[in-house]
Amino acid sequence: xxxxxxxxxxxxxxxxxxxxxxxxxxxxxxxxxxxxxxxxxxxxxxxxxxxxxxxxxxxxxxxxxxxxxxxxxxxxxxxxxxxxxxxxxxxxxxxxxxxxxxxxxxxxxxxxxxxxxxxxxxxxxxxxxxxxxxxxxxxxxxxxxxxxxxxxxxxxxxxxxxxxxxxxxxxxxxxxxxxxxxxxxxxxxxxxxxxxxxxxxxxxxxxxxxxxxxxxxxxxxxxxxxxxxxxxxxxxxxxxxxxxxxxxxxxxxxxxxxxxxxxxxxxxxxxxxxxxxxxxxxxxxxxxxxxxxxxxxxxxxxxxxxxxxxxxxxxxxxxxxxxxxxxxxxxxxxxxxxxxxxxxxxxxxxxxxxxxxxxxxxxxxxxxxxxxxxxxxxxxxxxxxxxxxxxxxxxxxxxxxxxxxxxxxxxxxxxxxxxxxxxxxxxxxxxxxxxxxxxxxxxxxxxxxxxxxxxxxxxxxxxxxxxxxxxxxxxxxxxxxxxxxxxxxxxxxxxxxxxxxxxxxxxxxxxxxxxxxxxxxxxxxxxxxxxxxxxxxxxxxxxxxxxxxxxxxxxxxxxxxxxxxxxxxxxxxxxxxxxxxxxxxxxxxxxxxxxxxxxxxxxxxxxxxxxxxxxxxxxxxxxxxxxxxxxxxxxxxxxxxxxxxxxxxxxxxxxxxxxxxxxxxxxxxxxxxxxxxxxxxxxxxxxxxxxxxxxxxxxxxxxxxxxxxxxxxxxxxxxxxxxxxxxxxxxxxxxx
Numbered sequence: 111x112x113x114x115x116x117x118x119x120x121x122x123x124x125x126x127x128x129x130x131x132x133x134x135x136x137x138x139x140x141x142x143x144x145x146x147x148x149x150x151x152x153x154x155x156x157x158x159x160x161x162x163x164x165x166x167x168x169x170x171x172x173x174x175x176x177x178x179x180x181x182x183x184x185x186x187x188x189x190x191x192x193x194x195x196x197x198x199x200x201x202x203x204x205x206x207x208x209x210x211x212x213x214x215x216x217x218x219x220x221x222x223x224x225x226x227x228x229x230x231x232x233x234x235x236x237x238x239x240x241x242x243x244x245x246x247x248x249x250x251x252x253x254x255x256x257x258x259x260x261x262x263x264x265x266x267x268x269x270x271x272x273x274x275x276x277x278x279x280x281x282x283x284x285x286x287x288x289x290x291x292x293x294x295x296x297x298x299x300x301x302x303x304x305x306x307x308x309x310x311x312x313x314x315x316x317x318x319x320x321x322x323x324x325x326x327x328x329x330x331x332x333x334x335x336x337x338x339x340x341x342x343x344x345x346x347x348x349x350x351x352x353x354x355x356x357x358x359x360x361x362x363x364x365x366x367x368x369x370x371x372x373x374x375x376x377x378x379x380x381x382x383x384x385x386x387x388x389x390x391x392x393x394x395x396x397x398x399x400x401x402x403x404x405x406x407x408x409x410x411x412x413x414x415x416x417x418x419x420x421x422x423x424x425x426x427x428x429x430x431x432x433x434x435x436x437x438x439x440x441x442x443x444x445x446x447x448x449x450x451x452x453x454x455x456x457x458x459x460x461x462x463x464x465x466x467x468x469x470x471x472x473x474x475x476x477x478x479x480x481x482x483x484x485x486x487x488x489x490x491x492x493x494x495x496x497x498x499x500x501x502x503x504x505x506x507x508x509x510x511x512x513x514x515x516x517x518x519x520x521x522x523x524x525x526x527x528x529x530x531x532x533x534x535x536x537x538x539x540x541x542x543x544x545x546x547x548x549x550x551x552x553x554x555x556x557x558x559x560x561x562x563x564x565x566x567x568x569x570x571x572x573x574x575x576x577x578x579x580x581x582x583x584x585x586x587x588x589x590x591x592x593x594x595x596x597x598x599x600x601x602x603x604x605x606x607x608x609x610x611x612x613x614x615x616x617x618x619x620x621x622x623x624x625x626x627x628x629x630x631x632x633x634x635x636x637x638x639x640x641x642x643x644x645x646x647x648x649x650x651x652x653x654x655x656x657x658x659x660x661x662x663x664x665x666x667x668x669x670x671x672x673x674x675x676x677x678x679x680x681x682x683x684x685x686x687x688x689x690x691x692x693x694x695x696x697x698x699x700x701x702x703x704x705x706x707x708x709x710x711x712x713x714x715x716x717x718x719x720x721x722x723x724x725x726x727x728x729x730x731x732x733x734x735x736x737x738x739x740x741x742x743x744x745x746x747x748x749x750x751x752x753x754x755x756x757x758x759x760x761x762x763x764x765x766x767x768x769x770x771x772x773x774x775x776x777x778x779x780x781x782x783x784x785x786x787x788x789x790x791x792x793x794x795x796x797x798x799x800x801x802x803x804x805x806x807x808x809x810x811x812x813x814x815x816x817x818x819x820x821x822x823x824x825x826x827x828x829x830x831x832x833x834x835x836x837x838x839x840x841x842x843x844x845x846x
Contacts, residue, residue, distance in 0.1 A: 137423050140350045140416060144305055150291035154452055158255040159285065161453070164460055165191050165254045169467055178471075184478070186471045190551065191456050191463060192249070194558045198455065198588050199248040202595070206663050207243055208234070209603040211656050218654030225632055225649055226607065226656055228622025233276050233606060235623055236267075242280035246439045247595045251284060256441040256452040259287045260598055262605050263435070264613055274613050276606055289438065291450075296594050297601040298438035306349040315345045323422050339420035347419050351434050353411040360408045361392055364401040372410065375400070431609040439598035442590060455588065459557045466550040473543040480536055487512065487531030499531075559587030596660045603658030611652035674698050690719065757803060 169187050170178075178185040211226035213219065234240070242260060245251060251258025259281040267275045281287045286308075290301035310318060324345060339346045358371040369375045374395030390402040413429035429435065443452045456463075482503040491512040492499045498507055515525040614620065617636035623629050637648045677695050681688045693711035696704055 133423050136416070137418050140348070140418055141420075143303065144288065144348055144350070147288045147291055147303075147305060151288060154450060155285060157457075158257070158452065158454075161457055161460070162255045164463075165189075165195070165249065165456055169460075169463060184471045184474045185467075186474055187467050188470045188547075189463070190466070190554055191459065194459075194554070194560050195249050195253050195455060197560055198253060198591060199244060202244055202247060202592060203240075205592075206661070207240060207595075207599065208661050209599065210659050210661055211603075211607065212659065214655040214657045216654075218656055221647075222649055222651065222654065223656055225620075225622060225634070226610065226651070228624055228630075228632075229610065229620060230603065230606065230658075231623035231625075232621050232629075233278060236275070237278035239278045242278055243595060243599060245280045246284075246598065247591055252439050252441040252454060252591055252594060254454040254456060255284065256443075256454040256457075258284050258439045259289075260437045260439065260602050261435055262431070262602065262609065264430070264609075273618065276609055276613055278602065278606075287436070289436070293438075296438070296440055296443075297598045298436070298440075299433070299601045299604075301434060301436070303350065303352040304434055304436050306351070308347045308349070309342075309344040310347060311344055315347075319347075319424050322419070322424055324419055345419060347417055347424065350416045350418065351429070351436070352414060352416075353434070354414050356410045356412075358408055358410060359405055361400070361402050362404040363392075364389075364403050367400070369394070369400065370408070430612045431605060433601075433605045433608060435605060437598045437601040437605065439595050441594070455558055455591070459554055462550055462553045462557055466547060466554065469543060469547045469550055473540065473547060476536055476540050476543060480540070483533040483536055485531050486534055488528045490516065491528035492531060592662070596662060600658055600660045603660065607656055607658055614651060670698055670700075690715065753806060757799065757806070760799075 167187060167189060169189065170185050175185055177183075209227075209230045211223050211230060213223050246258025246260055247253060248258075261279045261281065263277045263279055264274050265277055266273070286306065288305035288307070289298050290303050293299075293301035315322070315324070356372075360368065360370040361375060362368055369392070375392045378391040378393050378399065390405075392400050392402055394400070411432065413431060413434055414426065415429060416426040417424040440452055441454045443450060445451070485499065485502065487499070491514070494513065495511045498505075498510055501507075502510055510531070512531055513528055515527055518526050520526060614634060617634070619631050619633050621629055622632055632649065634649045634651055637646055639645070640647050674695065677691055677698070681691060681695075693708050693715055696708045696711055
């Protein structure tokens, strides 16, 4: 780790080796790249930040808020968006999300893959990884703003130990992560750099970086030009993750070896009289000459990081992994007019939500003024009492007088009546507003793709299958979010798989978690004796290549419930199987006392059906002919196994000799003096060995198939044998 702190940045004349000038150039390059990346993401993140603020409740324009406050009119927010987002997010909580490891080449082994598999589960459990997975795809990630970021870190779990551990984390504020804008993969594995932003208070900054120049400089002095780095009484620090690339050429030589310029091999410049052909030749650092069959350009990437502020590099170092330690989880993205856009689930629902807020506010205003509706009256009838009628909506008058009769009379001399004053009827307007609100709620469901069944509503007129189908439609309409989450977790697993042998590179004991959640301690990178088999083993994590697959599905509780439902459905279709499935069904249930009920049902089952074989029942003896055939096949399998063991030992011996010869050859100056005939004989020997091994494996498979066929026939004949034996016993016991 190198630093550029407590250095006079204005006086670098005393820098003969150019060390500090080089560091300042790298600082300037990093700052320029940071400004460029922020500029590219600016418009995208402006829309994403607006989505997040809208989701959090800022759904009225400030101008309308002010007008409503001045007019004392309601501006209500009926925010339905969190309900939809939480529906998708909580569905992910119910899923079982895990990573499994498998072999990728011939040097990998299933046993080490199992250790990787269990160790990945241990890292996930220790890191509370599922919380981070849901965080990056939930309301703070892909579902609302449209992006979230997972990260791998290395830390010391014990403050006094030197043993390091790998930890899975997530970006608490995704807006403080700036990825490479040129990355196009959903998980952004193709990014060439990342920026992390940290904002420290002045006191925190002095504690974290006591030797920093900015710790002692007057940040308010004119000409500092640090407006973007010192805001809100905070100092900004960026961590720049990048690849340090070295170009080189790799050669495939005529002898089958692969070498490169990094090992000291360079093209031959001097042509000797022995070079009579036109083949390219390379010379090693020890003078050995090789003929080139093929060559290609390659890039060696080393992951490095750099902490810098507005004026200096604070620290820098090298990351041990081959990948940048970030993985992205994003929402749908599109390209419009050559510009990239990312969004969450609420982008296109904002207008409908605004209309719903306006309709709800209008409804509240109408209902609130229903007892203050305008009066419909004849002006002549209330004219003498004008003062009372003008204050009828603000004063609690006991009576409101009016003139019931006019001065005019009809033809019979009876005074004409005035109509009785009455309030205007607003019931129809309120009903219209209620219908409008209902329609807008339905529009929200259609825009987001989650309907009543997905929100927990269960209409009585529909069957359970129909309700599940509607809920499944809502899940399918938003499945791209869970798919992108799986992509992000898969790349996270690749980062961890690459990092494990580099962090856990010393002999040590590690904890692994089995698929059934049990834990065990295994030894790695050391020779030990297996207590079960008595054989010596050595689990080398750095040997072989391994891949990661993300498995998703219902959680254990959901699987258990599905099993109960399927068994009940099967028992309904075929009631005859109910007596033999009752104990298994109760064993799946978790009500208080289920263990006692299951135990009693098992006892009842054993009493009623003693003829059905269980794990504790005594099985029927195997017929003598089948025993003889199985014994003969078992002997043949043992012979083939011994033959394969001898061939494997010869192969290992030959491989060891070849490896020893190769090591000796590396130290020589002259080219290997191996004849072409020897190479051909060695190739024939290897081909013959491979043919023999393949033939033995084929014979072994045939033997296994034969054994399985015999076992299958035995199990098919077993009920008939049982029945025949019962008939014979009945015949023997029949009185003469």
